Amino acid sequence: MRLRVSKSKMAWFMFIGAFCLYLIHSNQSIWLDEGVTARVMRDYGFFDIITKFSPLDFHPPLYYVFMKVWTTAAGHSEIALRLPSMLFALLAGGVVYCIAKELKLKHALSAASLFLLQPLIVYYAQEARMYLMAVFLLSVMYYCSLKKNYVGIGIAAALSVMTFYGSIFAIAALLCWHLWKQEYRSVMALSMGTGVALILLFPLLSVQLQNAQTQLGDVGLWRSVLGTVTIKNLLLIPLKFAVGRISFAPKPLYWFLSGIWVLILGVLVYLAARKNRELFFLVIAPIVLGALASFITPLLSYFRFLYIAVPLSLLLAYSSKRAYIVLGFGIWSLTYLLFPLFHREDWKSLSTALSPIETVYGVPSSLDPLRYYQDSVRIQDIRTTRSTSMVVIPYTFPLYGITPEHFGYTITKIKQYRGVSIEYWRKKVENK
Structure with missing residues (x-):
């Protein structure tokens, strides 16, 4: 007798399994950027986050304000600091499932699995930073654009910019697509949402830009850390999305295994692009826009484009080899999770x-x-x-x-x- 499992039960199993996966070694040591988050939560009040801390930081304040509310209730342990990122990853996975259904993808659960198990998503689901919050908001923005929910588009776009400035490249890519398709109401919604956010942030952003230029002048190597336009930084984007933030010796073996995996995924994405050009555009366009902007101010680092995991997962779900891709992502993710060698600074x-x-x-x-x-x-x-x-x-x-x-x-x-x-x-x- 063949055992049948309903899709709803499979979905629950998938999300609970992903959450359990994210909890593995989630109490590992925090590192520099997470230390900033922890210090802000401990030392600054709500108003001080905006008026005293944010002018000296390089990010908008919405994530920190949200985390202040969260840590007031949940505390400041490593897991408490990281739990919001885990939850945002799960929520984004749910939105990916909804997008797949809207796109009439037959394997919506596979799309969500590909997102939830993507090695870079697993890594940043365990990081007390704003990136997964931005990914969630941008996934909502794209879902609203498919549903022609113009109010939702504007709100999601505004909140994403107020969470992470790098969201602007995802918004610009979607705006360009709607312009190409002559969907002007969507263009208006994206423009208004982004415009409102930038107007509200302008006094803060102008100070942050001045401070950033000063720091770039004072610290000579800071540009290379932020991400200048180099072949290495461009190649790191597909590499890290494919295998996550791991590396091992001997290096020839690492480059061989990761290179083969990147090549396989690249071919599958290219083939899937024929079935959905919009998704392919939303993967490529933000990187191109970010690279162009990096000629002015350096920001070409792979983690700043974490949101392309959403269209990337949806594209890979078109492949008949999706089960093998899920397995591959799972292996790379477990390699990071189970071996402390690949964890954050101790x-x-x-x-x-x-x-x-x-x-x-x-x-x-x-x-x-x-x-x-x-x-x-x-x-x-x-x-x-x-x-x-x-x-x-x-x-x-x-x-x-x-x-x-x-x-x-x-x-x-x-x-x-x-x-x-x-x-x-x-x-x-x-x-x-």
Whole structure:
């Protein structure tokens, strides 16, 4: 007798399974960007987030305001900070399912599975940042455009811009498509929603742009971190969407396995593009627009285009090989989840090696994760204050050109942790 399972039960199983997957090692150490989120939640009130923190940041304030509400109720543990991203990933997966149904895709559950298991989505579902919130809002925007819900289009577009500035490229891509199709009511809805958001954000955005230009001038290598237009940064986009944020030795094996997987997915996406050109356009156009904008200000990093996971998953669902793609995504995602080697920087372990009354030298703006785990540690800016012997955390030093030799020190001891380290510096004794 053949066992039949209803689609509703399969959907529940899929979403519960994805949530359980996201919970694996979700208490791993927070890293620099998440440390910023944690510090803002702890040190700033609602009004202060907008007036004091955001002018010095590079993102709009809506995510932080939302997280302030959340952490007031849920607390500040690693899981509590990351749970909203997990929930936004699940919600976006639900919207992908609805979009697939609207597109008359026969395998809507496969489309949702392809989204939920996509390695980069799994990684950022475990990150206390605004990217999955933006992905959810942009998926709602696209669904509303299919349903001709013009109010919904405008609201979703506005909220996405107020969550993440990079949303503008997804909005611009959809706007261009509607212009091409002469769907002017959708164009108007997108334009009005985006315009309202930019008008509201303009006083803040103008200050942020000034501060960004100052920082780009002060920190010479900051442009390369943000993402200039290079062949490497362009190639990283398909690579990371295919295999996620993992890399391993030997490198030839990694490049062979990941390269084959990228090639397979690329061929399947190309074949699917013949069936739905709009989805293909919504994958490619934001990257092209982002690359063009990066000639003016650097922002060409793959995670800033996380929202293309939505049309990408829908395209792959057209393939007759979708079950194998789901399996492949699952393998790459589990490789990240189950092996701590691929997890975030281990600030948690580093903090246990420091005394609560320790004085640590480094770049203060780069040590928010340390403050999260060891709030009592005294942090000194190594650029302005030094002593004969120092406990140093050299995180981001290459960006600022800081070396022990530059200040006349030698390294006497190093403690290594995943992605971070503690160094012990001593002043060189001059021979007379």
